[in-house]
Amino acid sequence: MRDHDAPLLAVDGIVTRFGTQTVHRGVGFTAGRGELIALIGGSGTGKSVLLREIVGLQRPTAGTVRLFGTEVWAASAAELDRVRRRFGMMFQDGALFSSLTVAQNVAVPLREHTTLPADAVDALVALRLAQAGLPADAAHKAPSALSGGMRKRAAIARAIALEPELLFLDEPTSGLDPITARGFDRLVRNLVDDLGLTVLLVTHDLDTLLGVVDRLIVLADGVVAADGPVAQVIRTDDAWIRDYFSVRRMVREGPDDGS
Numbered sequence: 537m538r539d540h541d542a543p544l545l546a547v548d549g550i551v552t553r554f555g556t557q558t559v560h561r562g563v564g565f566t567a568g569r570g571e572l573i574a575l576i577g578g579s580g581t582g583k584s585v586l587l588r589e590i591v592g593l594q595r596p597t598a599g600t601v602r603l604f605g606t607e608v609w610a611a612s613a614a615e616l617d618r619v620r621r622r623f624g625m626m627f628q629d630g631a632l633f634s635s636l637t638v639a640q641n642v643a644v645p646l647r648e649h650t651t652l653p654a655d656a657v658d659a660l661v662a663l664r665l666a667q668a669g670l671p672a673d674a675a676h677k678a679p680s681a682l683s684g685g686m687r688k689r690a691a692i693a694r695a696i697a698l699e700p701e702l703l704f705l706d707e708p709t710s711g712l713d714p715i716t717a718r719g720f721d722r723l724v725r726n727l728v729d730d731l732g733l734t735v736l737l738v739t740h741d742l743d744t745l746l747g748v749v750d751r752l753i754v755l756a757d758g759v760v761a762a763d764g765p766v767a768q769v770i771r772t773d774d775a776w777i778r779d780y781f782s783v784r785r786m787v788r789e790g791p792d793d794g795s
C-alpha cells in the first residue's frame with residue numbers, strides 16, 4: 537500500500553488491563569484524512585487511556601497502534617520522533633507551561649523539532665496564534681492571565697505549531713461556557729475544512745457531537761460498540777446510545793412534560 541493510501545491511524549485489537557480491571561477487550565478502528573471524529577463512551581470506558589496509548593504515552597497490554605503506517609509500540613526512538621512531528625495533542629487541562637508566555641509555549645515544538653532561525657519561529661508563532669483565533673496581545677501573557685477559553689486556544693496553537701496532519705483533543709470544550717465552546721467547535725471544524733487536518737476528539741458535549749463532528753466511535757464494554765456517521769450512530773438500536781442521547785437532549789432542552 538502506498539503511504540498516502542494507508543489510514544493515518546489504525547488501531548487494532550487493543551487490550552488494556554490494570555491489575556484485575558480490563559478496560560479494553562479488543563478495540564479497533566481506522567481514521568482517514570480530513571475526518572472529524574469523536575470518541576464517546578460512559579465515564580471510565582477508557583477514552584483518555586486509549587488516546588494516551590495512541591500517542592505513545594502509555595503502552596497497551598496487547599494490540600497495535602499504527603500512526604502514518606508506523607507501529608507506535610514497536611518503533612525505534614528515531615521513528616517515533618518522526619511520527620511525533622506529524623501529530624498534535626491537546627490535553628484536557630491544556631497542559632501549557634506556566635512559567636512561559638503563550639508565545640514561548642507555542643514556540644516549544646518549533647525549537648525542539650526544527651532548526652528554524654528565531655525570526656522564522658516568531659513569524660510562525662504569530663501565524664499559529666492567529667489561526668487559533670487569539671489576539672496578538674495574548675502572545676506575551678502568561679497562561680494564568682488568560683481566560684479558560686483563551687488558554688484552550690493557546691493549547692491548540694501549540695498543538696498545530698508543526699502543522700500536523702492529525703490532531704488529538706481530550707475534552708476540548710469542558711469547562712467552557714456555551715458561547716465560548718461553540719466558538720471552539722467552529723475553530724476545530726475550520727482546521728479540518730481549511731487545513732485538511734484529521735481530528736480525533738474525546739467529548740461529552742452534545743452540541744459538539746451534533747454540530748461539527750462527522751463520525752462517532754462509541755466505546756462500551758471494552759469494545760467499539762458503534763462506528764459511523766453521527767446521524768447513523770445516534771439511531772443505533774443500543775440501550776446505552778439511546779440513553780446517552782436522550783438524557784443529554786433532556787438536559788439541553790428540558791424534560792418533555794407532554795404539553
Ligand SMILES: Nc1ncnc2c1ncn2[C@@H]1O[C@H](COP(=O)(O)OP(=O)(O)OP(=O)(O)O)[C@@H](O)[C@H]1O
Pocket residue numbers: 554559577578579580581582583584585586
Ligand atoms: N494508570 C492507571 N492505573 C490504573 N488504572 C487506571 C490508570 N489509568 C486509567 N485507569 C482506569 O482506567 C479506566 C478508564 O479511564 P479513562 O480515564 O480512560 O476513562 P474515560 O473514558 O476517559 O473517562 P471520563 O469520561 O470519565 O474522562 C478507569 O477506571 C481508570 O480508573
